[in-house]
Amino acid sequence: MELRNRELNWAGNLEYRAKELVYPTSLAQLRNLVRAAKSVKVLGSRHSFNDIADTEELMISLAKMPEAIEIDEQAMAVRVSAGTAYGALADALQRAGYALHNLASLPHISVAGAVSTGTHGSGETHGNLATAVRAVELVLADGSQLSVKRGDEDFNGIVVGLGALGVLTHLTLDIGPSFEVEQTVYQDLSWDKVLEEFDTIQASAYSVSLFTDWSGEQVGQAWLKRRVGDALAEHIDQGRFGGFPATAALHPLPGADGGICSIQLGQAGSWSDRLAHFRMDFTPSAGDELQTEYLVPREHAVEAIQAIRSLSAAITPLLLVSEVRTIAADDLWLSGNYGRDGIALHFTWKPRQEAVEALLPRIEEALAPFAARPHWGKLFAATCAQLAGLYPKFNDFIALAQRLDPSGKFRNDFLDRTVFGA
Structure with missing residues (x-):
């Protein structure tokens, strides 16, 4: 069917260009659509902030396929x-x-x-x-x-x-x-103390997220998700990093409603209700935001954080909030953590795309000494010329794509810009 009105991504910063958006209801229909298409892309939950899922031809949504x-x-x-x-x-x-x-x-x-x-x-x-x-x-x-x-x-x-x-x-x-998880949020931890013992705080819970706007001397919030039964990180509660446990449910954005977030205050509950930051039955925001993220090797975590803090004067005015997380290494070719443990430096921006895009090259230049890899579904400036050297299996992936899709049916502007170099 032809697109009616405007089809936008979740954030509303991208209007899809496809001539048709179709909803197959069976595997047979899907196969026929793909076989007949000149060019095709699949639309998921629309939560990408760039044009990775965009196309000028056929767009397929799997929303009406049988759920299994x-x-x-x-x-x-x-x-x-x-x-x-x-x-x-x-x-x-x-x-x-x-x-x-x-x-x-x-x-x-x-x-x-x-x-x-x-x-x-x-x-x-x-x-x-x-x-x-x-x-x-x-x-x-x-x-x-x-x-x-x-x-x-x-x-x-x-x-x-x-x-x-x-x-x-x-x-x-x-x-x-x-398994069960209990989540506690701590406020106003000292940046100096956090960076001095970065590994200690990251090891203090099953999942740790640091939220900041990069200004000042304190981390805004630290979200610790502890698996029930694991040893408690007493140094957090004793104020080793400064700060104090929140006494009410918080949202990562100052002043926003903490009630839409996963349950906090140390109340134990299932992993399914605690490991995500937001609850499934609430929309976390209206989508009026942009997002960027860079994955940096773990050994450069402190240096990379300091590099971003040094850009606070440029970053903070455009920022809603930023998050720092850790991820273990893997062997998936185009993963941001291929071959290396790392940290993620995530930026949730105000919906000022022109200004944000103008700033991204400066951030990427600051993180370049640490071989930072961008999240594929978020805004970034790097093209294949910069990205190829960051992934040891980059050329192997290109060869695999050419073998599985020799006519380039699944290619689009995003892939040509960031992977294939066309």
């Missing part, structure tokens, strides 16, 4: 349809007594979209969401189906695939027993 959440208790795995939201998957797993290893900030995002862009949660021993994938099923450019499992030759290149290889239809993920 199939738990294999013996294999400790779940097979899930690509368009399923993480929040829906988490609720289903929790009801059955199982868990994923982590969740991103928003439970509203689709499994396929999050995996394909290397999206992550936090925790120094936890890889990004794609590291839980043990098998993928996708439709290739000729309409054929391909299934690849962990250990297969192309698996590590396909998982974080940027939508360049085919249409993901199902993913199989590792699961474990359900």
Whole structure:
């Protein structure tokens, strides 16, 4: 069907250009659509802030495809349809007594979209969401189906695939027993003390997030999600880093409603209700924001944070809030953490795109000595000329894409600009 009115991404900063947006309701329909298309991209939860999912031709939404959440208790795995939201998957797993290893900030995002862009949660021993994938099923450019499992030759290149290889239809993920988490938010920790013992604070909980606007001498908030039963990080409560535990539910944005966030104040609850920052039954904001994120090797964490703090005069006026998280290394070719443990420096901007885009090259220049890799689904300035040297398997991915999609059916302006160099 032809697009009616304007089709926008979640943030409203991008209007999709596709001539048609179609909603297949079966695998057979999807295969036929892909086979017949000259150029095609898949639209997920629309939470990308750049044009990674855009196209001038056919756009496909998986929103009306049959939802599948199939738990294999013996294999400790779940097979899930690509368009399923993480929040829906988490609720289903929790009801059955199982868990994923982590969740991103928003439970509203689709499994396929999050995996394909290397999206992550936090925790120094936890890889990004794609590291839980043990098998993928996708439709290739000729309409054929391909299934690849962990250990297969192309698996590590396909998982974080940027939508360049085919249409993901199902993913199989590792699961474990359900567990409980208690979340406490601390306010006004000292930057000096946090940086002096950065590793200590990151090891103090199952998941740690630092929220800041980069101005001043204090971290605005530290969100600690502790797995119930783990040893408590007494040095936090005793004020080793300064600060104090919040006495009311907080939102990362000062003055915003903490009631839409995952439950805090040390109240224990299921992983499915605590590991994300926001609750599935609330929209975290109206979307009036932009986002950028860079992944930096863990050994450069303190230097990279100091480099960003030195740019506060330029960054803070455009910023809503920034978040610092940790992620474990993986072996997925285009993952931001391929081959290295790292930290994520995330920026949630005011909806001033021209000013933000003008600032990004300056931020990327400051982070260049640390080999910072941008999040594929957010705003960044780097092109393939800068990105190729940051990923040891970059050329292998290009070769894989050319083999699976020789006519370039899944390519678009974003991929030509950032990967293929056309």
